[in-house]
Amino acid sequence: MNLNKRVFLQATAAAALVSQTGMSAAQDKKFKIGLLLPMTGPFASTGRQIENGVRLYMAQFGTKVAGREVEIILKDDTGVPDVTKRLAQELIVTDKVDVLAGFGLTPLALATAPIATQSKTPMVVMAAATSIVTEASPYIVRTSMTIPQVTIGVADWAPKNGIKTVVTLVTDYGPGIDAERTFRDRFTFNGGRIVAELRVPLRNPDYAPFLQKVRDLKPDALFVFVPAGAGTALLKQYAERGLDKAGIKLIGEGSVVDDEILNDMGDVALGIITSHPYSASHNSPANKKFTEAYLKQSKGIRPNFFGVAAYDGMRVIYEAIKTTKGKGDGQALVDGMKGQIFESPRGPIFIDAQTRDIVQNVYIRRVERVNGQLYNMEFDVIKDVKDPAKSGR
DSSP: OOOOHHHHHHHHHHHHHHHHHHHHHHHSSSSEEEEEEOOOOHHHHEEEEEHHHOOOHHHHHHHHTEEEEEEEEEETTOOOOOHHHHHHHHHHSSOOOOOOEOOOSSHHHHHHHHHHHHHOOOOSSOOOOOOOGHHHHHHEEEOOOOOHHHHHHHHHHHHHHOOOEEEEESSSSSSHHHHHHHHHHHHHHTTEEEEEEEOOSSSSSSOOOHHHHHHHHOOOOEEEEETTTTTTHHHHOOOHHTTTTOOOEEEEGGGGGTTTGGGOOOOOGGGGGGEEEEOTTTTTTTHHOOOOHHHTTHHHHHHHHHHHHHHHHHHHHHHHHTTTTTTTOOHHHHHHHHHHHHHETTTTEOTTTTTOEEEEEEEEEEEEETTEEEEEEEEEEEEEEEEETTOOO
16 A cells, blocks of 8 residues: 555544544533523513423433433523523523523513524524514524414404403503404404403503403403413402403403412402413323323422423424434524424424414313312314414415
8 A cells, every 4th residue: 555545544534533523522512401481570480380391391201312411501581681681692602502492471582582593593482472573583483372373262252152342451561462453353353342452561560440440341341461470460350340240251362361370360260261272171191191290390380381382392492403413503403393293282283384483273261160170171172273473474
């Protein structure tokens, strides 16, 4: 063998060894997920639900995927957008996370979107529900819902069931405005009439003066949207103002009768009609298995929508890691998330490849007492619902 050939073969072997070592190092490197959640403050229940859903998925399916050890780095953003943005920057620059996830409120997701775009870091939104969220960055994938997507159901149900006049009462931020607009447009299209539109501040809300105005207006029903966790205070003041006894029905998007706190609301919640993508009482083998495991994981806290959206969000991340064989960069991971179809505890779901938003069933539910506990019992379903703002794309 001549010298040139020997040098060439040695160089080729060395290059192959470096390549194999590099691939091995990439696969041995931890896959880090930065989980940004409101763990303290008024929206802490949302953060707790999401964390429990994430931890449950990892407990059931392991922490190693496609040769990568998955690590969760949890940060408490306290529900404040500026804090979320700062923590996201730290997670990307200092901790070098592969994916950002969580986002308990729309303002938190929107504050982080430019950072995800600039760094090409996938953002898996497990809560924030304003329609425009996925449009804020090409790296956002949503596993929760959009408010218009889930509000249409009750807006269709109401006029078919004797409700002709409605006052809307919503929390004054993105999702509430989405709910107000969607309900108004659909309800009036179906022949109903909106008597008044009321908006309550997001921080430190006092529902009493608004509910008094509703009583004075005497509509057939009050449509409400409040963030998950705020329903107890609203229902208490609804009863104190005597709206239930005045015959003003309460209908809404499902967050008002959030599963985690529903049992604490008492009899005033009975009969409330809402539309939503998930109930802890959803009758499927997948949900029975999920709720039993979740109750153990959370030490007795009932799962709500955010718990299942986080659980599904982890499934979407895990499958993307597998698709990219553990080596995917930001765009490859997003591409691996697009188009996923699977059976969730809430029913069949699909990540739309064009919009990166979720397509799912929406259920019409009534609060009923079952075996001594309050549940949102599903009695009708609208299948495969897209966000109406994106349904024509």
